[in-house]
Amino acid sequence: MSSFIDxxxxxxxxxxxxxxxxxxxxxxxxxxxxINFAHGSxxxxxxxxxxxxxxxxxxxxxxxxxxxxxxxxxxGVLIExxxxxxxxxxxxxxxxxxxxxxxxxxxxxxxxxxxxxPRAVPSDLPDWRLTIGGGSIGALDLLIAAxxxxxxxxxFAFLRFTKLGFAVRATAQDREAAQQMxxxxxxxxxxxxxxxxxxxxxxxxxxxxxxxHIDPGMSFQATLKGVVAQVIxxxxxxxGAIVGSxxxxxxxxxxxxxxxxxxxxxxxxxxxxxxxxxxxxGLFGGRSALATEPLTGSFIAPSRPTRVPKWAILALTIAxxxxxxxxxxxxxxxxxxxxxxxxxLALSLTLIAGTVGQISxxxxxxxxxxxxxxxxxxxxxxxxxWISIPAAGLITSALGTLLIFPAFRLRGHYIAIATLAIGxxxxxxxxxxxxxxxxxxxxxxxxxxSIFGHEIYSAREVxxxxxxxxxGLALLQTRLLSSHLGRTLRAVREDEIAARSYxxxxxxxxxxxxxxxxxxxxVSGAIAAHLYSYINHQTFDSxxxxxxxxxxxxxxxxxxxxxxxxxxxxxxxxxxxxxxxEYRILIYGVALLLLIxxxxxxxxxxx
Amino acid sequence: MTRLLEIQxxxxxxxxxxxxxxxxxxxxxxxxxxxxxxxxAGKTTTFNLISGVDRADAGTVLFAGRPIxxxxxxxxxxxxxxxxxxxGRVFANLSVEDNVLIGAHTRxxxxxxxxxxxxxxxxxxxxxxxxxxxVREERALREEVHEILTLFGDRLSNRxxxxxxxxxxxxxxxxxxxxxxxxRPRLLLLDEPTxxxxxxxTAEMQVLIAALKARGVTIxxxxxxxxMVMQLSDRVYVLDDGAKIAEGSPQVxxxxxxxxxxxxxxxxxxxxxxxxxETLASRAWA
Numbered sequence: 097m098s099s100f101i102d103x104x105x106x107x108x109x110x111x112x113x114x115x116x117x118x119x120x121x122x123x124x125x126x127x128x129x130x131i132n133f134a135h136g137s138x139x140x141x142x143x144x145x146x147x148x149x150x151x152x153x154x155x156x157x158x159x160x161x162x163x164x165x166x167x168x169x170x171x172g173v174l175i176e177x178x179x180x181x182x183x184x185x186x187x188x189x190x191x192x193x194x195x196x197x198x199x200x201x202x203x204x205x206x207x208x209x210x211x212x213x214p215r216a217v218p219s220d221l222p223d224w225r226l227t228i229g230g231g232s233i234g235a236l237d238l239l240i241a242a243x244x245x246x247x248x249x250x251x252f253a254f255l256r257f258t259k260l261g262f263a264v265r266a267t268a269q270d271r272e273a274a275q276q277m278x279x280x281x282x283x284x285x286x287x288x289x290x291x292x293x294x295x296x297x298x299x300x301x302x303x304x305x306x307x308x309h310i311d312p313g314m315s316f317q318a319t320l321k322g323v324v325a326q327v328i329x330x331x332x333x334x335x336g337a338i339v340g341s342x343x344x345x346x347x348x349x350x351x352x353x354x355x356x357x358x359x360x361x362x363x364x365x366x367x368x369x370x371x372x373x374x375x376x377x378g379l380f381g382g383r384s385a386l387a388t389e390p391l392t393g394s395f396i397a398p399s400r401p402t403r404v405p406k407w408a409i410l411a412l413t414i415a416x417x418x419x420x421x422x423x424x425x426x427x428x429x430x431x432x433x434x435x436x437x438x439x440x441l442a443l444s445l446t447l448i449a450g451t452v453g454q455i456s457x458x459x460x461x462x463x464x465x466x467x468x469x470x471x472x473x474x475x476x477x478x479x480x481x482w483i484s485i486p487a488a489g490l491i492t493s494a495l496g497t498l499l500i501f502p503a504f505r506l507r508g509h510y511i512a513i514a515t516l517a518i519g520x521x522x523x524x525x526x527x528x529x530x531x532x533x534x535x536x537x538x539x540x541x542x543x544x545x546s547i548f549g550h551e552i553y554s555a556r557e558v559x560x561x562x563x564x565x566x567x568g569l570a571l572l573q574t575r576l577l578s579s580h581l582g583r584t585l586r587a588v589r590e591d592e593i594a595a596r597s598y599x600x601x602x603x604x605x606x607x608x609x610x611x612x613x614x615x616x617x618x619v620s621g622a623i624a625a626h627l628y629s630y631i632n633h634q635t636f637d638s639x640x641x642x643x644x645x646x647x648x649x650x651x652x653x654x655x656x657x658x659x660x661x662x663x664x665x666x667x668x669x670x671x672x673x674x675x676x677x678e679y680r681i682l683i684y685g686v687a688l689l690l691l692i693x694x695x696x697x698x699x700x701x702x703x
Numbered sequence: 704m705t706r707l708l709e710i711q712x713x714x715x716x717x718x719x720x721x722x723x724x725x726x727x728x729x730x731x732x733x734x735x736x737x738x739x740x741x742x743x744a745g746k747t748t749t750f751n752l753i754s755g756v757d758r759a760d761a762g763t764v765l766f767a768g769r770p771i772x773x774x775x776x777x778x779x780x781x782x783x784x785x786x787x788x789x790x791g792r793v794f795a796n797l798s799v800e801d802n803v804l805i806g807a808h809t810r811x812x813x814x815x816x817x818x819x820x821x822x823x824x825x826x827x828x829x830x831x832x833x834x835x836x837x838v839r840e841e842r843a844l845r846e847e848v849h850e851i852l853t854l855f856g857d858r859l860s861n862r863x864x865x866x867x868x869x870x871x872x873x874x875x876x877x878x879x880x881x882x883x884x885x886x887r888p889r890l891l892l893l894d895e896p897t898x899x900x901x902x903x904x905t906a907e908m909q910v911l912i913a914a915l916k917a918r919g920v921t922i923x924x925x926x927x928x929x930x931m932v933m934q935l936s937d938r939v940y941v942l943d944d945g946a947k948i949a950e951g952s953p954q955v956x957x958x959x960x961x962x963x964x965x966x967x968x969x970x971x972x973x974x975x976x977x978x979x980x981e982t983l984a985s986r987a988w989a
Binding site for chain 1: 754755756775776777780781785786788792793794795796797801804805806808809811814815822823824826827830831833837841866882886
């Protein structure tokens, strides 16, 4: 009984923290029709600003909170100014991708300024606890509850009684009409980003105090939790976001009580998928979120792809194959090998996100499936690697398509969220299915690749193998695109209604694309597993998915050659110029922002 | 003559508005039937219901004797019904040729299989392997597409490889019609094929539709340009506020008091100075 009360209190406290995040996301979605993926980064910024104020300025708590509130509000205004305003009138996925770029940049800045190691946030709250029935409530619990309730109250008053709040609600209902009536929608957007980010920052500070622990990696999970809470309450619905957050907090808390902490996130994502599929408008419906989505979430700017002459491609390919003969430096070859592995992933994603228009944020989940499949086939069943790797490709193809299949009816932003969640679910399943995957320990001692008894071990041979696979996959994909499937997949991307009216079965062709793409990604994961000899559930994380998306956008969505080029540019070049890891992510973020702003069709043009 | 399309009691509500009210309509084989009526009369909704893009709240739709009101758009296309869209829904980033080839999607025999699960796998394998039968089929379809495009004179045939987004509005409408013809439809639904076209282009389109009719294509046409409707149609249905207010030969409909009332009697129509009213007043009733 006592532990039940403790878990309930804990659930409500965490729920309150999620609510501060989710309310901001809901407000932003309301006025800007955007899921702000930088929101979790603002939360991290809030935590670090608070930590810095307490540690260096020794500010009392109310002052700390005020500093965090103002600092994060300013960050919010900047996000709106950089990530959103210049992209008005673009494809609806464009600002979303921009916020991902911003989150890369913010996270890296936090890491560079605040050190990548976790920090403790000292709290000057009195150390008393109130005992209720066997459980207890501490001062911090009450503070968090109070902040939650007061913010909700102030927000309600702001939206209900102030002129600006009125303008916010009008803009959320109908942006054009509000503009016609003289509402300065840019100011509204700015104000909403400021408020949302200020609340998000407070949430970060409170979390830091609650767990007495902050680290730069916490932002992504925070964004995800906010998104889950929002989907539960209904996307864009402010009261719904609060109720959704409290529910999520309680469900997680009880779930942990029953199954253990490693299941915490699994609950969140399974809940997310469940709601997306069966209750896409959330518990409180409100606005019909799904109906207002555009037909395709594609990010295809009208463009003509650059035609690269065949001889040039042939020459480049020959040069790439000949390179190890000229250069013996293993470092260069290993770097390019990593680029080829990334190219396999980018090829698969450019087909899914570019050709068929299903922006996937969970592509790295396919790598994980492929890696584990091949490793387990070899270790548990004694299969030779030349069988296990293609088999892993086929398993990934089948399993990946099966996992995503229920989400095929989702559109635009929702397919992006669903793929993100599916990617996380894959990773969390690996973590929790210990009997098969070794759980958090991962798999060690994965044998290296051998073909008919010949072990492929030297940097040179590995390089050739990976390059050959990339060339093979690229040729297959080019052939696919030149068949009737190429035009059919692109028609699905362009206009689902028109395609269906001409007999094109949307689900069938999405499945074909995911199956084909899944094979390449699975093979990439499998080869990587054998090269690394050790993998765990975090080897292929969601950051890799987003990096792959950046490669694909850089090369030009749907562009086969572009995907390879994007992989070489983003994996190979920073490595060759010896850019350290922290700055690399910063470069990716800036590259993504610049691309979306100035060259959405990518280097070689979208196909 | 057999009834190719037979609609009974078709009804569709949107919230409190009844867009289509208990509509009865039929089209005989090889007939050209027009549906006219003021904006908001429920014409396009009717098309959406027939073609499976939208689902009716009540009523039956028989296509060649088969109920299709519960079928999905892709299944209805498979049965041989093609439609164009009022505002044009060409595939913007696809070339003119690819747009029209999508129209022939339901006719792919060598490249496409209907079995569940194994069908898509076989389709993928064949697309990569490409045996002679698939190559032959694709070549034949491409030739046919070029033939279809010549129907539009040189307006499309010298833009075969251009992406559809680069075309003029009128040319996109032509691509729509070409795409619909590539399905070799048993019934062709044309939703305002001349919208956005100047008088010369409209006259061209009228010649084209007349030629299709002469070839025996069965057509259900929504059109605001009444002169064209009167010249082309075997029969005309007039809708207003979702309900049928008149039907019959062009001559009968032209003199029906309810029709004149619907077009000219609406207090809100004259003020809007919409094209159809002007066309109607200045031409058909002149």
